Structure formats: C-alpha cells, structure tokens
Amino acid sequence: MQGSIAVAETIGALEPGVIxxxxxxxxxxxxxxxxxxxxxxxxxxxYINADSEFSAASILYGAASxxxxxxxxxxxxxxxxxxxxxxNMAGTRLPGVFSAVNRSLSPPINIQVDHQDTMTLRxxxxxxxxxxxxxxxxxxxxxxxxxxxxxxxLLPAMVCMDGWIISHAYEPVTLWREDxxxxxxxxxxxxxxxxxxxxxxYGALTDDDRITEFKYxxxxxxxRAEDKIVQAAELFREEFGNFHxxxxxxxxxxxxxxxxVAMGSVVGTIKEAVDRxxxxxxxxxxxxxxxxxxxxxxxxxxxxxxxxxAIVIDRSFSASAGGILGSEIKANLYHQNxxxxxxxxxxxxxxxxxxxxxxxxxxxxxxxxxxxxVPDGAVFYNLNxxxx
Amino acid sequence: xxxxxxxxxxxxxxxxCPGCGVSIAVRLILRAIGNNVIVVSPTGCLETFTxxxxxSAWEVPWVxxxxxxxxxxxxxxxxxxxxxxxxxxxxxxIGGDGATFDIGLGSLSGMLERNHNILYICYDNEAYMNTGxxxxxxxxxxxxxxxxxxxxKSYGEALPKKNMLTFxxxxxxxxxxxxxxxxPRDLMNKVKRGLDVKGAAYLHVITPCTLGWGFEPDETIxxxxxGVQAGIFPLVExxxxxxxxxxxxxxxxxxxxxxxxxKRFSHLEEAEYEKxxxxxxxxxxxxxxxxxxxxx
Numbered sequence: 196m197q198g199s200i201a202v203a204e205t206i207g208a209l210e211p212g213v214i215x216x217x218x219x220x221x222x223x224x225x226x227x228x229x230x231x232x233x234x235x236x237x238x239x240x241x242y243i244n245a246d247s248e249f250s251a252a253s254i255l256y257g258a259a260s261x262x263x264x265x266x267x268x269x270x271x272x273x274x275x276x277x278x279x280x281x282x283n284m285a286g287t288r289l290p291g292v293f294s295a296v297n298r299s300l301s302p303p304i305n306i307q308v309d310h311q312d313t314m315t316l317r318x319x320x321x322x323x324x325x326x327x328x329x330x331x332x333x334x335x336x337x338x339x340x341x342x343x344x345x346x347x348x349l350l351p352a353m354v355c356m357d358g359w360i361i362s363h364a365y366e367p368v369t370l371w372r373e374d375x376x377x378x379x380x381x382x383x384x385x386x387x388x389x390x391x392x393x394x395x396x397y398g399a400l401t402d403d404d405r406i407t408e409f410k411y412x413x414x415x416x417x418x419r420a421e422d423k424i425v426q427a428a429e430l431f432r433e434e435f436g437n438f439h440x441x442x443x444x445x446x447x448x449x450x451x452x453x454x455x456v457a458m459g460s461v462v463g464t465i466k467e468a469v470d471r472x473x474x475x476x477x478x479x480x481x482x483x484x485x486x487x488x489x490x491x492x493x494x495x496x497x498x499x500x501x502x503x504x505a506i507v508i509d510r511s512f513s514a515s516a517g518g519i520l521g522s523e524i525k526a527n528l529y530h531q532n533x534x535x536x537x538x539x540x541x542x543x544x545x546x547x548x549x550x551x552x553x554x555x556x557x558x559x560x561x562x563x564x565x566x567x568x569v570p571d572g573a574v575f576y577n578l579n580x581x582x583x
Numbered sequence: 584x585x586x587x588x589x590x591x592x593x594x595x596x597x598x599x600c601p602g603c604g605v606s607i608a609v610r611l612i613l614r615a616i617g618n619n620v621i622v623v624s625p626t627g628c629l630e631t632f633t634x635x636x637x638x639s640a641w642e643v644p645w646v647x648x649x650x651x652x653x654x655x656x657x658x659x660x661x662x663x664x665x666x667x668x669x670x671x672x673x674x675x676x677i678g679g680d681g682a683t684f685d686i687g688l689g690s691l692s693g694m695l696e697r698n699h700n701i702l703y704i705c706y707d708n709e710a711y712m713n714t715g716x717x718x719x720x721x722x723x724x725x726x727x728x729x730x731x732x733x734x735x736k737s738y739g740e741a742l743p744k745k746n747m748l749t750f751x752x753x754x755x756x757x758x759x760x761x762x763x764x765x766x767p768r769d770l771m772n773k774v775k776r777g778l779d780v781k782g783a784a785y786l787h788v789i790t791p792c793t794l795g796w797g798f799e800p801d802e803t804i805x806x807x808x809x810g811v812q813a814g815i816f817p818l819v820e821x822x823x824x825x826x827x828x829x830x831x832x833x834x835x836x837x838x839x840x841x842x843x844x845x846k847r848f849s850h851l852e853e854a855e856y857e858k859x860x861x862x863x864x865x866x867x868x869x870x871x872x873x874x875x876x877x878x879x
Binding site: 212213215239240241243244245246247249250251253254255256257258259260261262263265279280283287389390391393394395396397398399400401402405 | 643645646647656657661667
C-alpha cells in the first residue's frame with residue numbers, strides 16, 4: 196500500500212472531528228484520501244477546505260480550543276505558512292495533530308525531500324517524531340494523539356515522514372482494527388475548553404511579570420512528552436507487536452566504535468550500510484533519532500558516550516552554523532568525553548543517498564579521524580564544484 | 584425590541600481609552616447576542632484593552648489567537664460545535680479594520696465563502712490604532728496618520744477607503760449590513776438579524792477613535808452620528824445580495840462639518856487641499872445616489 200493512503204486510512208480510523216486541509220505536494224494524497232472517506236460517508240469528520248495552510252492550521256486551533264480532536268497535513272512552504280499558528284497552539288497548549296510530508300524549501304523550487312521545512316519549526320513547542328518507513332508512519336500516527344492530548348502535555352504534534360520515499364512508496368503494511376486503535380488513542384478531554392456554560396478567556400495579554408513562566412511551562416510540557424512517547428511506544432509494542440524505537444532507536448550501538456546519527460527514511464539506507472560494514476568487520480552502529488522534539492538528550496548522551504566517532508547525517512542546516520541535528524548533538528555532548536563528531540549535510544532536495552554513499556561518508560570520516568584533520572564545521576556531502 | 588436588555592457581558596474596568604467607540608459597540612453587540620456565544624477576536628485594540636491576564640473583561644468565552652486568523656479559528660470552533668451536535672451556540676468574530684481589511688482578508692474570504700454559521704463583525708476605527716495610528720486600507724482619503732503624515736509632498740492618506748461591504752457581498756452570503764454606535768437599536772437589530780442567518784453574515788460597525796481621529800472623549804457618539812448624517816457612512820442592509828434597508832437622512836450635514844471636527848483632517852482646511860475635499864464630497868454624492876440616502 197502507498198504510504199499516504201496507509202496514513203490516511205489510519206487517521207480515518209481515528210476519525211478526528213475536524214480536518215483542515217490545503218493542498219501542497221507531496222502531502223496531497225493523504226487529504227485526498229480523507230476527502231474520499233468523508234464523501235463516501237465512511238467517516239463523520241468535518242472536512243474543511245481552507246483558503247491557505249495558515250487557515251488550515253488555524254481551523255485546528257479553533258477545533259482544539261472547543262475540545263474536538265483535529266488533523267491536518269502539509270509540506271514545505273505550507274508548513275512555514277503554518278509556523279505562526281503552530282507557535283500559537285503550543286503557547287495556548289492546544290494539541291492538534293499534523294502529518295508533515297517532508298519537502299525542501301524554495302528557492303530553488305523543488306518538490307523532493309529534505310528536512311529543512313520541519314526543522315524550521317523546532318523552536319515552537321511542537322512535538323516532532325521522524326519516521327523511517329510506512330509501517331512506522333502508520334504506527335506513530337496511532338501513538339501520537341495520546342501523547343499530544345495527555346493532560347501533562349497538551350501540545351501540538353507532528354509526524355514527519357519523508358516526501359515520496361515514504362509518502363509515495365508502496366510497501367507491505369499492516370493496518371490496524373479501527374476499534375483497537377481508537378481505544379489506544381483514547382479520547383481528547385482537555386481540562387479547559389471554550390464553552391458558554393463556563394466562560395474562559397483564551398490568548399490573554401501578559402507583561403514581563405508573567406510571560407517567562409508561560410514560556411517555561413511550554414518547555415516543561417514538551418520535556419514531559421518524552422516519557423509519554425516512551426510509554427506509547429512500549430504500550431504499542433504490547434498491544435500490536437510493533438516497535439520502532441521510543442525516543443531513539445539503537446542499531447548495533449553497544450560495541451560500536453563509530454555511530455551514525457540520523458532521522459527519517461535515510462535510516463533504512465544506513466541500516467543496510469551498517470550491515471555491510473559489519474560484514475566487513477567494522478564496528479559501526481546507528482542511532483536513529485525518532486523524537487527530535489522533545490530532544491532525547493539523555494538517550495543521546497548515554498548511547499554516544501562509548502563511541503570514538505559520531506557521524507551525524509543532516510537533511511537540513513542552519514546557514515553558517517552547520518547541520519541542525521549535528522549542532523544539537525554537538526551541544527549535547529559538551530562537557531563530556533564523548534566521540535569526535537562529524538557532521539554531513541546530505542540528501543538535500545531529494546538528492547539520493549545510497550548505502551555506498553553512507554559507506555563513503557564513514558570512510559572519509561575515518562580517514563580524517565586517523566590523520567587528525569577533523570573538519571571544523573559541517574561538510575556539504577558530494578558538492579558538484581562545477582556548479583558553484 | 585422594545586426595551587434594551589440590561590445584561591452586560593463586557594465587564595467595566597477594562598483598559599479602553601475614555602470615549603472609545605469600540606467598547607461602546609462591543610457592549611451593545613454582546614447585549615444583542617446574549618451569553619450563548621463564543622467570541623473570537625484577532626489582535627487589536629479590543630484584544631488589548633479587554634484581556635490583560637487575570638483581568639479579562641469578557642463574561643462570555645473569548646478566544647484570541649493571532650492577528651490574521653480569527654475567521655479560520657472561528658471556522659474550526661463552528662465545525663467542532665457541529666461535530667459535537669451543539670448548533671445552538673453562536674460563533675461571532677469581533678475584529679478591527681486592520682485585521683479585517685488587510686492582514687486577515689484571505690482568512691475572512693475563506694470563512695465567508697465556505698459559509699460557516701458565523702457572524703463576522705468588523706469594528707472600523709479606520710487605522711491601526713493599537714500600534715499608534717498607522718494607516719490601514721480602511722483609512723479614508725486625506726486622513727493624516729503616523730504612516731501617511733502630512734508634508735510638503737503629502738496630503739495624508741492618498742487612496743480611497745476599501746469597500747468592505749462590496750467585498751462581503753462578493754461571497755454571496757445571506758446578510759451584509761453596516762451600523763453605527765450612534766444608532767444602538769439599529770446596531771443591535773442588525774446583530775440579531777446577522778445571528779438569525781443560517782450561514783455567514785457580515786456586519787460593519789463604525790467606531791470613532793478619539794486618539795486616532797482627534798476629538799474629545801465626550802464627542803464619540805456625536806461624531807458617529809455626524810458621519811452617518813453627512814453621508815460618509817451610509818447605514819445599509821443587504822439580504823441575499825439585494826439592498827433591503829437604508830437609514831434615510833432628512834438633511835445632509837455638510838462634509839466640511841465632519842472634517843473640521845477631527846484633527847486627522849485639520850490640514851484640509853488649507854485652500855491647497857481643495858481637490859482632496861472635492862473628492863470626499865464626490866464620494867458622498869455617490870453614496871447618496873447609490874443608496875438613495877435622502878428622504879424624498
């Protein structure tokens with residue numbers, strides 16, 4: 196089954212009360228399929244064709260404030276247009292759920308995958324889980340509502356799935372029984388909602404005497420989400436048998452001298468590269484970051500501690516400051532006798548990464564490590580110098 | 584409506600300026616609505632003066648999200664109420680001219696076009712007053728604002744005001760009207776009529792601003808009345824796209840009287856701005872003709 200359809204079937208089974216949509220490639224197959232489910236009467240959701248992604252996200256804001264579960268999907272520029280609303284949802288603790296089908300940002304306009312779009316939302320207070328394949332996309336959508344809507348969390352949440360490689364690929368996938376996943380997701384029962392029987396004011400004005408505390412509460416709520424992600428993953432394993440990692444996934448990390456760190460669909464490619472390198476006797480492992488927000492600081496520290504080298508593969512960057520994941524991993528390892536860190540910016544705008552690309556990156560890093568000439572900052576992998 | 588309801592769902596003690604037209608309008612609007620309502624407001628004067636944390640003036644549920652998304656937030660609330668099977672609770676947006684005419688126009692268009700069961704009320708004080716009197720596309724021709732100051736090469740706002748009633752009508756919604764705080768019964772009746780509509784309705788309320796327009800706080804109502812009687816703000820009603828109601832004027836007050844009562848137009852007294860004044864008078868002539876404003 197195609198990734199988008201599998202996700203749409205899963206969301207359809209969970210039947211959010213309000214769905215706000217605006218088309219953008221490569222996200223469209225999800226909302227088109229949901230439109231068919233509504234048109235056929237298979238689900239009872241209110242499906243709203245918004246005038247922009249900005250309004251689509253705002254519709255989720257409204258629905259969540261009225262105590263109804265909501266859903267939207269977007270990509271690329273659409274996610275940037277939603278940015279202001281997503282900060283606002285996090286700040287007022289409203290847990291709408293978004294599927295982000297990752298796609299590069301303009302210019303140049305490009306519809307292929309990288310992570311620049313979703314990484315740009317990282318400071319908002321939004322929960323972000325990056326998935327590796329279609330089955331994980333399905334299973335994470337089942338898990339995400341109970342995490343976001345938990346009364347100790349109450350934050351918007353985003354399942355980030357790579358455009359085309361996950362959204363448009365066909366893989367064998369298990370879809371779950373509607374009643375089983377509905378029960379797993381639970382119901383959205385917020386402590387506060389707009390209701391004429393109990394008038395409350397949402398989105399009040401605060402001054403410097405209170406605002407830091409409100410911001411702190413968003414930060415601590417997102418930190419609390421870490422346990423909820425772990426619990427949801429464990430419970431899902433118990434009830435459905437699948438496990439894709441909790442906040443991270445470990446792959447041959449125990450005895451690894453070199454650990455590659457990455458997120459999204461490239462993780463599958465890296466697993467293949469690790470298998471090949473292991474077959475050649477090289478002690479290489481992989482740390483998959485599943486939850487980028489909340490950032491799994493303790494797990495990263497713990498798992499990288501014993502390695503000599505860590506190689507972070509970034510599908511996004513902060514201009515002049517390196518890969519975004521790389522920078523955060525580096526900051527996380529400060530004041531610790533951790534591994535020497537390499538950061539590659541690769542796979543931008545859909546540029547293919549093969550197992551041999553990963554093996555080449557490992558080889559290159561090892562050579563630099565041996566010669567003690569580790570690059571200062573991040574390296575753009577495989578640049579075509581003729582185009583510069 | 585024989586007696587004005589006495590309920591007050593906008594509590595006193597809020598932070599509006601003395602003589603604020605918006606606070607008068609909102610008190611009347613809420614009296615007309617009652618308390619089975621959810622109000623959404625964009626960022627603006629109303630949001631600022633009613634919602635300091637812990638000192639909210641709202642006695643009904645009230646949501647402020649952002650500057651440009653109130654119609655979409657209201658759409659989400661309305662859809663949620665329908666999903667929950669609670670169609671009796673009204674959803675009303677009360678937003679300023681900046682949010683309505685400018686930054687939230689796309690979001691408003693989407694809400695009107697989708698025909699949500701929402702009454703959208705624009706309180707129009709003809710500039711961004713909350714941020715210090717910068718022009719909006721509601722600012723009238725010739726008005727001096729912080730971003731259209733008068734100078735050797737400027738007579739103030741150089742463009743005519745955008746026509747929001749025409750914009751609303753373009754969405755084929757059932758009810759579009761304008762009102763003024765000087766005519767409270769008319770205003771409240773129009774609010775009720777807007778709520779009766781099963782779908783989107785648009786109500787435009789002129790709310791004079793003492794600071795931005797430049798008049799004394801005890802002149803707010805009089806200035807609202809003068810604007811209507813000078814033919815600057817026609818009070819009209821459209822049902823299903825047809826003009827069905829017009830507040831007639833016995834004798835048109837002079838445009839000069841309206842302009843000279845406000846500091847934002849004080850420079851127009853100079854002879855060199857005769858052309859600008861002539862354009863404003865021409866706009867009034869067009870209003871008189873288009874709406875048949877004069878009693879026969």
